[in-house]
Amino acid sequence: MTVVRDVTLRQHGNREELERYLGYRGIRVVGEDIPGNALFYEVDIPCSQLTEDNGCKVHDSPEKPLLCLKYPDAPNDIDACGYSFERQTPLERLA
Numbered sequence: 001m002t003v004v005r006d007v008t009l010r011q012h013g014n015r016e017e018l019e020r021y022l023g024y025r026g027i028r029v030v031g032e033d034i035p036g037n038a039l040f041y042e043v044d045i046p047c048s049q050l051t052e053d054n055g056c057k058v059h060d061s062p063e064k065p066l067l068c069l070k071y072p073d074a075p076n077d078i079d080a081c082g083y084s085f086e087r088q089t090p091l092e093r094l095a
Contacts, residue, residue: 001041008039018055029060040091 012018019029022041031040049057058064 001043003041004040005034005039007083033091 005045008018012021015029020037022029026043028042029039030042032038033040047056049063051057056064056068058068
């Protein structure tokens with residue numbers, strides 16, 4: 001998740017207090033982009049439909065949620081899902 005850095009820090013006073021507050025709720029600050037005024041959060045909510053090798057159990061089934069059907073936004077012509085789920089921080093995704 002991405003949030004507006006200056007607003008969030010102003011609401012909590014400082015980053016240490018923000019991290020303490022979020023930590024009680026199972027949320028971690030995993031990075032920041034100061035020039036872009038962003039903080040990046042991570043929440044561990046594993047998909048209940050992942051196989052042991054991180055494949056999708058419901059890929060070609062009517063049970064597949066709309067959110068998953070729309071991912072990724074582009075390209076729209078993917079015949080078979082080639083995506084796997086790997087832990088990556090928001091900063092690594094920006095690189």
